[in-house]
Amino acid sequence: MKSKDILHETYTALSANKARSGLTILGIVIGIGSVVAMISIGQGASGSIQASIQSIGSNLVLVMPGAQRGAGAGPVSAGRGSAQTLKQEDADAIQKEITLAQAVAPEISRRYQITSKGKNTNTQVVGTVASYPQVRNVQIDVGSFISEQNVRSLSKVAVLGPTTRDDLFGEGSTPIGQTIRINRVDFKIIGITKAKGGSGFTNQDDVVFVPLSTAQRFLAGDTYVTTISVQAADPNAMTTIQQQINDLLLQRHNISNPQLADFQVLNQQDIVQTASAVTNTMTILLASIAGISLIVGGIGIMNMMLTTVTERTREIGLRKAIGAKRKDISLQFLSEAVMLTFFGGFMGIVLGWVISLLVAQFAGIATQVSLSSVALSFGVSAAIGIIFGYYPARRAASLNPIEALRYE
Amino acid sequence: MAVVDLEEGPGALVVNTMIECKNIAKIYKSGEIETHALKNISFRINDGEFVAIMGPSGSGKSTLMHIIGCLDTPTSGQYLLDEKDVSKLSDDELADIRMQKIGFVFQSFNLLPRTSVVRNVMLPLIYAGRSETEREEEAKNALRASAFPEEFWNHYSNQLSGGMMQRVAIARALVNNPTLVLADEPTGNLDTKTGEMVLDTFQRLHQEHGRTIVLITHEQYVAEHAERIIHIRDGSILEDGKVKHRRLTNHNTHQ
Numbered sequence: 001m002k003s004k005d006i007l008h009e010t011y012t013a014l015s016a017n018k019a020r021s022g023l024t025i026l027g028i029v030i031g032i033g034s035v036v037a038m039i040s041i042g043q044g045a046s047g048s049i050q051a052s053i054q055s056i057g058s059n060l061v062l063v064m065p066g067a068q069r070g071a072g073a074g075p076v077s078a079g080r081g082s083a084q085t086l087k088q089e090d091a092d093a094i095q096k097e098i099t100l101a102q103a104v105a106p107e108i109s110r111r112y113q114i115t116s117k118g119k120n121t122n123t124q125v126v127g128t129v130a131s132y133p134q135v136r137n138v139q140i141d142v143g144s145f146i147s148e149q150n151v152r153s154l155s156k157v158a159v160l161g162p163t164t165r166d167d168l169f170g171e172g173s174t175p176i177g178q179t180i181r182i183n184r185v186d187f188k189i190i191g192i193t194k195a196k197g198g199s200g201f202t203n204q205d206d207v208v209f210v211p212l213s214t215a216q217r218f219l220a221g222d223t224y225v226t227t228i229s230v231q232a233a234d235p236n237a238m239t240t241i242q243q244q245i246n247d248l249l250l251q252r253h254n255i256s257n258p259q260l261a262d263f264q265v266l267n268q269q270d271i272v273q274t275a276s277a278v279t280n281t282m283t284i285l286l287a288s289i290a291g292i293s294l295i296v297g298g299i300g301i302m303n304m305m306l307t308t309v310t311e312r313t314r315e316i317g318l319r320k321a322i323g324a325k326r327k328d329i330s331l332q333f334l335s336e337a338v339m340l341t342f343f344g345g346f347m348g349i350v351l352g353w354v355i356s357l358l359v360a361q362f363a364g365i366a367t368q369v370s371l372s373s374v375a376l377s378f379g380v381s382a383a384i385g386i387i388f389g390y391y392p393a394r395r396a397a398s399l400n401p402i403e404a405l406r407y408e
Numbered sequence: 409m410a411v412v413d414l415e416e417g418p419g420a421l422v423v424n425t426m427i428e429c430k431n432i433a434k435i436y437k438s439g440e441i442e443t444h445a446l447k448n449i450s451f452r453i454n455d456g457e458f459v460a461i462m463g464p465s466g467s468g469k470s471t472l473m474h475i476i477g478c479l480d481t482p483t484s485g486q487y488l489l490d491e492k493d494v495s496k497l498s499d500d501e502l503a504d505i506r507m508q509k510i511g512f513v514f515q516s517f518n519l520l521p522r523t524s525v526v527r528n529v530m531l532p533l534i535y536a537g538r539s540e541t542e543r544e545e546e547a548k549n550a551l552r553a554s555a556f557p558e559e560f561w562n563h564y565s566n567q568l569s570g571g572m573m574q575r576v577a578i579a580r581a582l583v584n585n586p587t588l589v590l591a592d593e594p595t596g597n598l599d600t601k602t603g604e605m606v607l608d609t610f611q612r613l614h615q616e617h618g619r620t621i622v623l624i625t626h627e628q629y630v631a632e633h634a635e636r637i638i639h640i641r642d643g644s645i646l647e648d649g650k651v652k653h654r655r656l657t658n659h660n661t662h663q
Contacts, residue, residue: 001534001535001537002534002537005534012522012523016521016522314516314518315518315520317518318514318518318520319531319535320503321477321479321506321512322506322507322512322531322532322535322580322584323503323504323506323507323508323532323535323536323584324503324535325499325500325503325504325535326499326500326503327500328535401479402474402479402480405514405518
């Protein structure tokens with residue numbers, strides 16, 4: 001039997017009962033559609049999380065204080081990053097001794113109540129240096145960022161994030177030259193940064209930048225820093241830099257046991273990898289839930305094929321009587337099942353694509369329908385056709401022609 | 409009278425044995441109980457004969473038909489079709505024999521519904537793997553041979569009357585140019601008049617085309633359209649002989 005004839009027979013058989021074929025196909029459409037949509041949403045979420053991690057800077061190594069412990073705190077740990085162990089001098093030492101570091105930006109950040117002309121807000125105030133925009137990927141929209149001169153001369157100047165600007169001065173205004181009051185100290189606004197968008201839990205646009213020295217003197221009253229951001233020259237140097245900073249600070253802080261370090265060095269690639277691992281797990285979870293509906297669809301196919309075989313017992317008997325072999329019969333029924341899943345798979349991919357476009361449109365997740373997920377779904381749907389069609393086809397092929405012809 | 413001459417012509421010339429059954433027995437077992445459907449049956453059918461196998465229901469005639477039609481194999485004994493022993497073949501080998509040598513006509517027509525007449529007739533050739541043009545040609549020849557009117561060739565099989573359907577089935581049985589046409593109660597689902605038409609078709613195929621036809625029936629009247637009747641009862645041959653008063657249908661209208 002030629003493949004063209006098999007296709008013709010299959011088409012005739014499936015179109016003979018359009019409603020049943022259609023409903024069976026629908027099961028596969030929903031299964032494949034949800035797999036494609038879920039994978040694309042998962043990949044989109046993973047992509048946007050990685051993008052927002054990249055938006056805090058590229059090739060970044062972060063140095064943060066460790067957990068607070070010692071005599072005053074007793075056995076209670078206040079958590080990582082709470083201790084005041086990093087100083088301005090540590091940042092200077094990193095800048096001086098670690099040659100692989102392209103730029104170093106220490107910062108001190110704390111939340112303060114900020115007022116201006118009757119309006120007020122509570123936001124993050126970051127005291128930092130001129131290299132911060134380069135290291136942390138901040139771009140200036142209007143005016144300028146804090147200069148080295150500002151840091152040296154303890155200037156009371158501030159650069160606002162767009163959200164803070166909107167909160168204090170109204171949306172889209174340019175309050176350059178106006179003053180804001182932080183902790184009863186007046187600051188002159190010299191610039192507004194470009195919007196970066198939120199990154200999960202923190203809004204990177206709701207921030208006020210002031211010179212590091214000013215923040216230490218007038219706001220914090222000490223010389224500790226909360227984070228030192230170090231930019232590596234290239235991504236391959238990051239692990240080396242991380243190790244070098246670790247060694248340098250252990251030495252500077254006189255700590256012999258690395259387990260007791262009073263600081264921690266984070267590598268941006270580690271963060272990206274952790275986040276990817278999380279989103280990949282989520283994608284697999286979503287896809288497996290969708291996969292269950294695909295299996296249910298496959299069972300629908302098997303159910304329909306078994307009914308069809310029973311209904312067409314006499315026809316099978318006739319086909320065998322006029323010379324069809326087992327192989328011909330099983331191929332015919334198998335191709336019916338595969339054609340059902342093939343149609344279902346194709347329509348499911350279209351449906352999944354549409355769903356992912358809708359999600360991108362209305363939920364704001366940049367979904368990606370990758371070629372591999374389309375190929376995977378096609379393969380899976382064909383495989384489901386073969387797996388769930390195999391048993392009914394074998395049952396049809398093994399019918400005894402005499403009994404099949406007598407079947408009522 | 410000319411018809412009678414035609415009948416004796418090939419019969420006298422051809423001495424080839426087409427079917428030879430030697431001591432065929434068929435036993436069905438269900439649990440402890442053995443049913444002897446056929447007991448030691450032997451007969452020959454020559455090329456070009458028109459034979460009726462007749463017997464009441466339960467006589468074993470259907471079992472015999474299944475064995476002759478290579479749908480089943482005997483429990484013991486030998487069955488030679490075209491001098492080839494087919495009694496020990498596998499299912500797929502039997503399928504090949506059926507495809508090449510046997511054409512079936514069933515009581516309930518067994519046409520594919522929602523499928524055109526031509527496609528129904530072509531079906532055996534599809535399994536034989538013939539080319540499209542070839543099988544269309546053969547299908548049309550077979551339809552002409554079974555006197556099926558040309559204006560219905562593209563109708564669906566389920567739009568036809570019973571007599572017409574049976575003629576499509578006859579065309580389908582002829583399309584692979586079989587050495588043996590096996591008809592199982594072909595008039596069982598038809599009224600007398602359309603039954604007569606179908607029997608007429610068989611007689612004409614036998615006389616004009618020299619087809620070997622084996623007709624299975626329980627009706628004396630139908631069996632008398634054949635040249636020879638093998639009576640079966642309780643799994644044994646009761647009587648085997650020429651029809652004394654042969655019924656000839658009025659097929660002089662077909663030149």
